[in-house]
Amino acid sequence: MSTAWNSRYALRTLRAKGSTIRELLKVTQRPEVISFAGGLPAPEVFPVKRFEEACRGVLERHGRQALQYGPTEGYEPLREMIARNISRYGIVAETENVLVTSGSQQALDLIGKLLINSGDRVLVEAPTYLGALQAFSIYGAQFISVPVDDNGMCTGELEASLRMSPKFMYILPNFQNPAGVTLSEERRRQLIFRADKYGIPIVEDDPYGQLRYEGEHIAPLVVLDYKTLSSHDGLPPANVIYLSTFSKTLAPGIRLAWVVAPSDVIGKLALLKQAADLQTSTFNQMVAYETAKDGFLDQHVKLIRQVYRERRDAMLEALEEFFPPEVTWTHPSGGLFLWITMPRDIDCRLLFRAALAENVAFVPGDCFYANDVFEGCRHMRLNFSFSQPEQIHEGIRRLSMAVKMQLRRAAHPALEIVEQ
């Protein structure tokens, strides 16, 4: 039918893979399913009223500006606000160091476009954020994976990988998606030290940094980079591009995130963004500014922390209550996700089907691995932000049934035949 087109696809189109998650989400949207699969924020805490006021305010006072084209780099007051907000974490940024993007996914796409020639190596954690693997793969990235444990990326195993000259490292230091683990301060320092030693820059993705439920804030890599390294001209060194987003603190449906980088890098990214979508919605940027301003965002983040902490605790308690001792899991001190490790002989892709029969869903771990998909199969990612505590309790109970059944089957393979 449309062979006029599909015989003409570019090589990169043949590389593009769908997100298993987005496919799974379609299956798991039946109302009877308790889903731990998506990475969805809790819609109950969206500041709907405040948004409504913001929309009215923006349209009444600046309607014509809000609906018109605007600058590629972003709405100036929003860029200033972002620069101001992140300075509290020690990040040194002026307005010109901030590029507003259409969600963090666009930031990842633009970074892939900026840096990756087909065949270039990119160092990632194993597991890592699926969306980054998708974005970078399209540009022909080859991945080098470094495993994570409870303290984040195993920096002790970094040297061999850095000797393979990756173009850059992509790191999620806080409450990582999918594993929920946090890179310890000591490892952050090791990472910066080695990055400097081998001259390999870092893309630091920090969507969840503000959603910490316990423990102390740890300085982001971009700040440790200034502090650790000396600079010739008195300016901070600039080996880290820092990404964050409003998706987890305000709402994902407005698609607003940002890149912090040296101004010449921002200039190049803005050029690429201009060709990619001209600019991010003027209206959304103005509404987000109006929503976030006067301290509202900080207050709102406190509420989110409280709600998500409860849900994380509900999930940890239910796991203790229902899950068998052969299974282990991470104890995230923030973020949206928790990571389950099954015994070696369990394939979570099969477990997914068994779980769905019990009306509960998760994401099998294989899709978060760039290289060792087999290792990934023994993991599950569970989201705890979306479901209410009672649902979490019931969902983990259901999931434990499927888990125990898979464990029995693995112990007695003959059962498989009998039960079929």
Added chain:
Amino acid sequence: MSTAWNSRYALRTLRAKGSTIRELLKVTQRPEVISFAGGLPAPEVFPVKRFEEACRGVLERHGRQALQYGPTEGYEPLREMIARNISRYGIVAETENVLVTSGSQQALDLIGKLLINSGDRVLVEAPTYLGALQAFSIYGAQFISVPVDDNGMCTGELEASLRMSPKFMYILPNFQNPAGVTLSEERRRQLIFRADKYGIPIVEDDPYGQLRYEGEHIAPLVVLDYKTLSSHDGLPPANVIYLSTFSKTLAPGIRLAWVVAPSDVIGKLALLKQAADLQTSTFNQMVAYETAKDGFLDQHVKLIRQVYRERRDAMLEALEEFFPPEVTWTHPSGGLFLWITMPRDIDCRLLFRAALAENVAFVPGDCFYANDVFEGCRHMRLNFSFSQPEQIHEGIRRLSMAVKMQLRRAAHPALEIVEQ
């Protein structure tokens, strides 16, 4: 300073060129300048009140959905509405044939990503839309240009170019940006016939199609493609991907456009979009749907037509009144732009500076040419949608002063020295 990054840029980054226009716009934003440079819709006709009601309606009734993640392909009711609206023009499309994009620029980027391997040829009009040249260049496109005249692309000159096997043709048939000309029905048929003969598919970009101020609607290429060509399986042939947008009928600040294509092409584009920005803002899509529904969009387009027709007429009259006989211009029957042709020895890049001294701005034509930049230098693009009729009259008067001075200088090169 940030050599960590700029020594690592990908080849495509080195290809990325900024839009002269976006740079010019910065210069021309002084309040005393009358600017015909941008491609901006008239902000006075933005339906601000209706947007405000739509925002309130969406947030009150569906706030949690509007602020949450949504499907990559787009908000289902909006996709249905788009399919329904375009069926009036004979375009055969179901919901599954429609992909919502973050503005038409994203559609162009995704099409470049989908189809262009570095070195592939793309056939374009000369002049053509600058944003398409930017989007396709990044993927390494080589351009083949076919000139346009008052009846659009010169299809008589097409054969030689098609024999060079372009991967696809990129065509703006209605009130083309920048020239304002429209491809005649006879030439559309010739184009479809030759596209079929050489097996070269077409990307039809139609942002202005609804903004016709006189004359009869001409069937889009995608419709002529069904009618002209036979199909084996009873389905319409699918050699045309059709693009349009809400930027010129509702507002550009919400960044909403769409691609119409066979469902397998839409599937691939959605994969690429997922990696590029996950999805277009759920909120904006729901607000646009709410704004456009119940016949509002049609009514509103009538108002825009009336306002822009007046402005076009004001510009044409002022040109007749003030411009010298050596200068010619197009008479667009729709759209936002008009195209001036100067005598061969005038360089409109120099004229731009002279005009700015008179506090009036336009875009020199060279940036709309993929190949023959020299030819482009004798043209100017004038936008007539943004300025009010009195401003247009005054702006054209000012511009005529600069034009006459340049003509005098060209006739008497010695003047240049005297005047300096």
